[in-house]
Amino acid sequence: MQFRFATTVILLTLAGCGDDRRDERLRAAGPNPSLDALLKVADADAGKRKFGVCAACHNASKGAPDVGGPNLYGVFGQPMGQHSRRYAYTAALIDAGGRWDSATLDAWIARPQQIVPGTSMQFAGVRDPLDRADIIAYLAQQSD
Numbered sequence: 001m002q003f004r005f006a007t008t009v010i011l012l013t014l015a016g017c018g019d020d021r022r023d024e025r026l027r028a029a030g031p032n033p034s035l036d037a038l039l040k041v042a043d044a045d046a047g048k049r050k051f052g053v054c055a056a057c058h059n060a061s062k063g064a065p066d067v068g069g070p071n072l073y074g075v076f077g078q079p080m081g082q083h084s085r086r087y088a089y090t091a092a093l094i095d096a097g098g099r100w101d102s103a104t105l106d107a108w109i110a111r112p113q114q115i116v117p118g119t120s121m122q123f124a125g126v127r128d129p130l131d132r133a134d135i136i137a138y139l140a141q142q143s144d
């Protein structure tokens with residue numbers, strides 16, 4: 001019950017961002033939009049708010065410490081599981097051997113355990129593709 005309540009609050013929080021021009025942006029992206037189409041209408045400011053679901057475990061600002069998960073500032077474009085020197089990544093993520101770009105981040109944010117079985121990122125995932133695109137736009141912006 002408690003978990004369902006928490007989920008509802010998160011969904012309402014996401015849906016409650018009425019100022020993110022969601023419908024307008026989805027119309028602009030066209031029917032059944034691809035990730036590229038969604039990224040063209042993605043909004044880093046909306047992504048910053050939506051990053052709230054990640055913020056329990058991640059910072060994403062320059063020089064901020066690792067918390068439950070590694071600081072994500074500058075992670076965009078970097079190899080998986082190597083970005084934060086001090087963070088104790090799982091072997092599963094280090095051995096995944098990929099790089100964080102829009103496509104890998106999108107898949108990861110949707111279902112981390114499916115992309116990298118054995119990862120310690122205990123997160124159910126963000127189901128909504130536009131929410132993921134906004135978060136990716138925000139992460140891409142959080143870098144030098």
Ligand code: HEC
Pocket residue numbers: 051053054055056057058068069070072075079080081082083084088089090092093100109118119120121122123126135
């Ligand atoms: C409950 C805690 C938790 C939440 C919530 C969470 N993460 Fe994570 N995240 C982790 C942990 C722990 C790791 C390290 C995983 C490993 O080593 O296997 C991680 C790793 C990552 C990485 C890889 C970083 C690198 O240096 O390779 C990215 C990217 C990431 N998370 C993005 C996100 C995003 C975006 C969200 C929100 C949509 C999110 N995470 C939500 C705990 C969390």
